[in-house]
Amino acid sequence: MTAAIQVNAVEKSFGNVAIIRDLNLSVAKGERHAIIGPNGAGKSTTFNLISGYIKPTSGEIRLNGEVTSGLRPFEINRRGLSRSFQVTNVFARMTVWENVRCAVLWATGHRYAFWKNVDNLPEVKRRTAQILDDIHLSHRRDVPAGLLTYAEQRELEIGITIAGGASVIMLDEPTAGMSHAETERAVALIRRLTEGRTLVIVEHDMSVVFGLADRISVLVYGHIIASGTPEEIRGNPKVKEAYLGEEVD
Amino acid sequence: MAELIVISTLNGVLFGMLLFLLSSGLTVIFSMMGVLNFAHASFYMLGAFFGFQLTRWIGFWPALVIAPLLVGVVGMGVERYGLRNTHKHGHVAELLLTFGLAFAIEEIVSMIWGKSPVDYRVPAALDFPAFTVFSTNYPAYKIFMLVVSVVIFIALLVTLKRTRVGLIVQAALTHPSMVGHLGHNVGRVFMLVFGVGSALAGLAGVIAGPSLVTQSDMAALLGPILFVVIVFGGLGSLPGAFIASLLIGLIQTFAVALNGSLASVFGPLDPSLGASPLTDIWNVTIAQIAPILPYLLLVLVLIFRPMGLLGTRES
Amino acid sequence: MLEVRNLHAYYGKSHILQGVDLDIAAGEVVSLLGRNGVGRSTTVKAIMGEVPPQGTIRFKGQDIAGLPSHKIARLGLGYVPEHRDIFPSLTVRQNLILGIKDPRRPGKWRLQEMLDMFPNLARRADTPAGVLSGGEKQMLTTCRTLLGDPELMMIDEPTEGLAPLIVQQVGELIARIAKAGVAILLVEQKLSIAMKISNRVYIMGHGRVVFEGTPEQLKNNAAVREEWLEV
Amino acid sequence: MSNAVTPAPAVAKEESGGALSFYGIWLIAAAALVVLPLVFSSGGSLTSFSLIGIAIIFALSYNILLGQTGLLSFGHAVQYGLGGFLAVHAMNAVASHNWPIPLPVIPLVGGIGGMAFALLVGWVMTKRAGTVFAMISLGIGELVASSSLILRSVFGGESGITTDRTSLMPLFGWTFGPQIQVYYLIAFWVMVSAIAMYALTRTPLGRICNAVRDNPERVEFIGYDPHVVRYFAYMFAGLFAGIAGGLAAINFEIANSAYLGATQSGLVLFAAFIGGTAYFFGPILGAILVTYLQLGLTNVTSVWQLYFGIIFIAIVMFAPGGIAGILMKHRPLIRAGTLGTVIPSYLVAAIPTLALALGIILAIETVARFSGGDVINLLGIPFVATAPTTWAAAAVLVVGGFLVARITWRRIAEAWDRAATVARDRGYLA
Amino acid sequence: QESIKIGYIDPLSGGGASVGEGGLKTFQYLADELNAKGGILGHKVEIVPLDNKTNPQESLVQAQKAVDAGIHYITQGNGSSVGAALEDFVTKHNSRNPGKEVLYFNYAAVDPSMTNEKCSYWHFRWDANSDIKMEALTNYMKGQPSIKKVYLINMDYSFGQSVRTSARKMLGEKRPDIQVVGDELHPMLKVTDFSPYIAKIKASGADTVVTGNWGQDFALLLKAAADAGLKVNWYTYYAGGAGGPTAIKQTGLDHQVFQISEGIPNSGNKAAMDFEKDFRAKTGISVWYPRAVNEMRMFKAAAEKANSIDPVKVAAALEGMKFEVFDGGDGFMRKDDHQFFQPIIISSFGTLADKAKEPFDEENTGWGWHPVSRIDTDQTMLPTTCNMKRP
C-alpha cells in the first residue's frame, strides 16, 4: 500500500546553506509519526517542504502516492494534508467560531461561493460546533482569536488544522509553552482527533513524543540519522548524544 | 537637435534632483517608519513659504538653514502629538492623518500668503547665467540646486550607514516594547527620523521655491509623483530613490522634448475613420503622454519587480 | 539589588498581581516557579514597566516603578521576554547589534564571543532572524540582552520548545552568565533546571508569592509541590 | 501593510439569530429612504440626499476592499469613473437609437463597466496585498485618469461627456427630469446595493475575505488561494463602484476625468475609514458625514479645507475605529444597561469641549478674515475679526475650554471604566 | 427688498485659484459699486462665491447648490471646459423647471462653440470668443514682416485647442509665408516646470510664440522663458493675469509681449482710468476683466429696461441690447448667439513712455500696457452657426 507521505532524496538550501540534506522519509497511512531533533535541525523546514510552503531544491515529495512537490500549499491542502504552525498563526480579528468555520468551508465544498449564506449551511455549522467542543473552546466561541490566552490559541491552532478533515495532519510543537496539565489534555485531544488519520508531529517534550508516536524519526542537520519505534530510538546511542543528552525529566 | 538633447538632459537631471531632494525625506520616513506620509509635499510647500518669508526678513542664506529646521520642528510636532498616538491603530490611520494634515496645511498657507504665487526671487548672489550652451544660458541657481541635492544624497548615505537609527526604527516597527527593553528610546528616535525627513522636504522647498512657483497648490502638484519615485527606486533604498528620480526626471523632460506620434511615424490615418480611440492614440504626441509615463513605469515595476529597482523588501 | 514590595498589576480590570514581594541580591540566581497563568510573566513585565505596576520596585536602591522601560534597561536591568521577541526583518547580527546599548562603551560581553559560543547563530549571522528555528531564536534573544551587559537579567521561560540537549546547554549558559557575576531571575516551567542552577526559588500562586526557599527546601516540601506545581 | 486595517477587534458578529430584528432594520431603512424627501422637501436637501446615496454605495463598495479584505486602494475611483462614463455612453446610445431601455437599468451598465475593468486588470493587481497593491492602485488610478484626457473621443477631454437623462423612454410616466424622481431612482439602487453587499459579507467568500485580511498566509493552508479571493473581492468592489458611478452620471448628466481622479479615490477612502471599516454600516455613516461636510462647509466658511483637515485629523486621532467604532463601543453598555452612568459625564464634557471648538473656529475665522476685517457671526454673536476683544475671546475659549475639557474627559474615562466593569461582570464584554 | 444673489462659480482652490480669486474680488467690487448707487431696481446685489476647482462636475454641484439656494443668476469664466458644462446645465434646468429659470453670465469662457453649435438662450457671453480675438490678432500679425517662424503652445482643452486651430487656419490664410514651427498642447494647470517646453521652442528657432495660456500656466511658461533667456515675441490672450507681468519684466522683453483684450488700464478713457485707480486702491489688483464691468452694468441696464429682475424678462431685455462699454465705444449683445461685441485692443507690455498719459504699471514692475492697435466693434463681427432655441 502507498505511504501517506513519501519524501525521496529531498534537498533544501537557502542561499548556499544546505538546510535539508538527502532527506528520505516515509510515513505509512494511519501511522502516528514523530520527528525529533535538535533545534535548527530542519524539522519545521521539513514541514514547510511537505506542506508546500517552500519548494525543495531537489528531490520529490509524494502525498498518498501523488507527487506534490512544486504544488502550492492550498493545492496540497485540497489533496488532504493539513498542518499547524510552531508559532501561533490564527485569524486574530475573527472570532474563534469564525476561525474554525473558515477552516471547514473548503472541505465542505463551499469554496468561493458568494450566493450561499454561511449561517445556514447545516453541515458547516455541525462540524464547526463539533470541533469547538473537541478543543474545549465552545465557551469562548465569540471571542476574537487575538484575545485568547496563549494556551487557548495553541488549541485553536490545532482546531483549525484538523477542521478540514484532512487525512494527513502535521503538528509543529503543538504543546510548546503549555503546562503539564494542558499538555496532557492536548495529547489526549490529539490522540482522539487523529484517530484513523495519519499524524506527523514535531515535539521536544519527550513525554508527548513517546506517549503518542508509533514511529519516531530523528533529524539532525537536515538528515535523518535514525528512524524506528520509540524503544529503538530510546536505545539508540547516536540519538542519545545528538539529541536526548543524558536522561530526561 | 544636439542642442535640444543637451538642454533636455540638463533640465532632466535638474528636475530629477529636485525630485530626489523631496523623495529622500519620504524614503527615510516611508521606508523606516512605514508611514505613507501624504503630507510630505506639504512640508515641501511649508519650506518654500518659510524660505520666502525669512528671505524677506533676514535674507536667503540664513533662510536656507533656518527654514528647513523650522519645518523639521513642525514635523517632529506632528510625529510627537499626532502620528505617535495613531501608530498603534495601523498604517491607514497614520496615512489619513497625514492626508488631513495636507488639507489643513494647504489652507493655512493660502490663509496667510494668499492663493496667488508669492514673489520669491532667486538670491542676487546666484542670479546670473552660470554658462551658456547653444545660446541658452543656464542659471547659476539651478547648478546650485544640483550641488545641494548631490551633497544631501552623499550625506544621507553616509549617516544612514553609520548610525544604528535605521535598525532601531525597523525593529521598533514590529516590536516597539522589546526595543525599549534593550534600552533604546523609541519615541525620540521616531521623532528624530520624522523630523529629519520633514526638514529635507523643507530644504527642497526653500531651494525649489524660487525656480518654480511658490503657491498654495504647489504641494498638490508634486504629491503623488514622489511615491512613484520611492516605490520605483525600491522602498528603503536611497540609491534607488536617487536613480529613480534621475530616470523619471529625464524621461519626463525628454518625452516633452520629443514630437513623435504614431501619426508622424506611419502617416495620418484615413480621416474617413472619424474620431475613435484609435485616432486619439494615433495622433497623441509623446509630449502629451509625458505626465503619464512615471505611473506607467510604477505599475510595470510593481508587477514585474515588486521590490522596486534596488529595493530589498516588498513593504 | 532588586527589591519588590507589594506589587500589584492589572490587565484592564482583571487583578493579576495581588501583592508580590521579591528580593534578589547581586550575583544570585533566583527562580520564579508556578503554574501557567499565575502571573510570573506579568511580574517581570511589571518590573520592566511593560504593564503598569503599582507598589514599590527598587533597583540598586532606586525606585524604578513607572519609569519608561528604556530608562530601566539603561540602569542595568536586562529582560528576555517569553515567546522570543526577535526582530524578524533584521539579520541575526543586526539583532545582536541592537542589544548593545552604546557602541562607544562596550560591556564585558563581545558580539564575537557570542557567535563563537553559539555556532548555530554564527552560521546564520546574516540571514533574517525571522527564519531562525525556535531554538535559535531563544539563544538569539538571550545573547542580545547579554550584550547590553545587565547586572540583573530576567529570563522568561528560556527553555520553552528547546531540545533536551539544548535545554542543558541553556542551563549551562545561564550558569555561565551567573558566574560572570550577573544576577538572574529565571521564570521557568522545567523544575529540573531551576533546581539545578538556582540559589533560591520563589513559587507563585494566585498572583502572590506562596513559597520562598532554597531548592533543597522545596525538594523536601512535597506539600508545596503538590499544591502549587502540580508535578 | 495588509493588516493596515483598524485593529479594533472586529466583533462584527451580527446576530445570526433575531432574523426578525435583522429584516426589521432593512425595512426601516427602506421606509426612511421613502419618506426622507417628504420630510425635508427643500431643493437643497434633495440634492444632498442624492449625492449621499451615491456616496454610500461607493463607500460600501470600497469597504469590500479595505474593511473586508484588507486591501488599501488609492485608485477606487477608476471603477467608479469608468462606470460613470459607460453609463453616459449607454444613455446616449439608448437615446439615439431610442431602444426601449428605461433609465433605472443604466446603473447596472455602469456596474458591469466597473466589474469588467476589475476583471481585466484585477488579476495582476491582486497578486500581492499590502503596499504593493496600494501603490499599483495609485499608479493605475493616475494612469487611467490622465489617459482619459488623451482618449478624447471616449472621455471627452477636460470637459467630459454630457448626456440627457430625460431622453430615455419614460417609465410609468416618469421622465426623471425632476430631482425627486432621480432621488428615488438612487434610493432604490442604494437599497439594492446595500443589501447585496451585506449579503456578500455573509457568504463563504465574504468570510474567507476576512480570513485573507487577517492572515493570508494561513489561508493557503485551509485550501484557499488568497490571490483568487482578493481578485473576487476586487471585482465585486468594482461592480458596486461602477453602479455608484452610473448613478452619479445620471445625477449630473456628465462624466469627466475628475470622476476617475485621485480626489475621488481619496474621498472614498476617507468616508470608509471615518465611518469605520470594521463594521458593515460604518462606511454609510462616513459617506453621509463626508458628503455633508463637502456640501455644507463651503457655504459657511471660505477656509472649509482647513476644517475638513482638522475634523479628519481629530477623528483619526480620537476615534480610530471611526464613528461606527465609537457607537459600537456602547453596545455592551446598553445591553448591560449601564449606559446611563456615562451619559452625564458626556453632557458635562460637552460644554467645555464645545467652548474649545468655538474658540478654535473663532481663531481660524479671525485669521481668515483679518485682511477683510469683516464680521464673523458665531451663534448669532457678531465678532469683528480685527477687534482685540475678538482675539481675547478666542484665546479665552481655546485655553480655558481646553483646560476644563481635559478634566471632564478624564471623568468620561473613569465613568467608562466603571460602566465597563459592570458590563464585564454581567458578561456583556469580553 | 430681498437682494439679487449672483452665484460666482469659479476656482477658489487648486491650480486656477489665483485667477478665480481675482475674478471674485472684481465682482465683489462691482457689486459694491452698484449697491452704492442703490443696487438694481432697489435690490442689493450680492456675490455668492462657489468654488468649482476648475472642474466641470464640481461646477454642476455648485450650480445645483446655487439653484437650491434660490439663486437665478450665475456667472463664470475660468475655463471653457466648465463653461460648456454650465451652459448645458442651465439649458436643461430651465427647460425642466419652468418658472425657476437661471441665467448664465459668462465673462471669460471663450470657446467659440458656446455661441455656435452649443449656443443656448440662457447663456450670455461678454468676452470676445477666441475666434474673434484670433481674427484680430492675426490681422495685426499680418502687418508684422518680422514674424517668420511661429510656435503655438496651448493648454490641452477646448479653449486651447480652438486657439491653436484658428491660429493655424487664419495665419495660413493671411500669411502663407509664416511657418508654424511648433504646435504644443500641454496638460491644463498641471505643469510645474516649463523649461522642457522652452528648450523645445528655442530649438525650433521660432521668433514668435502664440499662446492662450492663462493663470499659472502663463506665469510659469514665462518664468521658464526668463530663466533660459528665451527672447521672442509673444502674442497672448492672458499675459496680464497674475504673475505674468512679473515674469515678463524678469525676461526683459520690453514691448515684445502682446495681449489681446477688450480693454487695458491705460485706455486713455477718463472714467475708466478713474475706475482703475479706485479699483486698484481697494482690491490691490488691476482690472483684468473690463468685460466683467460691462457685464454687471449691462445687467443693471437690462433689468431696468425690463423693469424686473425676473431672469426670463432680463434675458429678453439683454437680447440685442446696445451698450456703451466701460472704456468708451459701443458694444451690443448679438441676438442670434448672445455673444457681446465690443472694441478690442491689442497692447504690448513694457516701459511706459509718458507716465502722465499712461500712469498704470503692473505688479509694481514699472512696466505697463501700451495700446498698439484698436479694432472697432464692426470689425470684430464673425458669423455664427447658432440656431437659437427660444422658449
Ligand SMILES: Nc1ncnc2c1ncn2[C@@H]1O[C@H](COP(=O)(O)OP(=O)(O)OP(=O)(O)O)[C@@H](O)[C@H]1O
Ligand atoms: N528561509 C530561510 N533562510 C535561511 N535559513 C533558514 C530559512 N528557514 C530556516 N532556515 C534555517 O534552517 C534551519 C532549520 O530551521 P527549522 O525551523 O526547520 O529548525 P527546527 O528543526 O524547526 O528547530 P526548532 O525545533 O528549534 O523549531 C535553521 O538553522 C534556520 O535558521
Ligand SMILES: Nc1ncnc2c1ncn2[C@@H]1O[C@H](COP(=O)(O)OP(=O)(O)OP(=O)(O)O)[C@@H](O)[C@H]1O
Ligand atoms: N494581554 C493580556 N490581557 C489580559 N489578560 C492577560 C494578558 N496576558 C496575560 N493575561 C492573563 O494574566 C494571567 C497571568 O499571565 P502570565 O503570562 O503572567 O502567566 P504566567 O504565570 O507567565 O504563565 P505562562 O507564562 O506559563 O502562561 C493569566 O491568567 C493570563 O490569562
Ligand SMILES: CC(C)C[C@H](N)C(=O)O
Ligand atoms: C479665464 C479665462 C482665461 C478662461 C479661458 N479664456 C477659457 O475660455 O477657458
Ligand SMILES: [Mg+2]
Ligand atoms: Mg521548528
Ligand SMILES: [Mg+2]
Ligand atoms: Mg509566562
